[in-house]
Amino acid sequence: MRVLLELIRIILIFGIAGAIISAILNGIYTNIGVNTKQYGWLGSVAVLILLFVWYRNKLQFRGWYAGKGKERLPKVAPQILIMCSLLLLCAPPLLSVLQMVLQ
Helix, strand or coil, X not given: CHHHHHHHHHHHHHHHHHHHHHHHHHHXXXXXXXXXXXXXXXXXXXXXXXXXXXXXXXXXXXXCCCCCCCCCCCCHHHHHHHHHHHHHHHHHHHHHHHHHHHC
């Protein structure tokens, strides 16, 4: 039963929180003039990566599941993932500007 509750918790964290944060991010992108239909998915992927790092390093220790396999990401992995996520967050505005310049 605990595994099922933890699975529901993971789905809610990634599904609902990811959708809300991605919608806010797409709203910001729209306000600054980014083509969200073409590049908005990059921000959503970045949000999912950040949620993954947050879950693996913090949230998994506060859930219902008490079995094996609960360990943090290796020390370098979160740093690499966060840097990739930041790059993905910055990519849509840069690509949108680059697309306008090249037209």
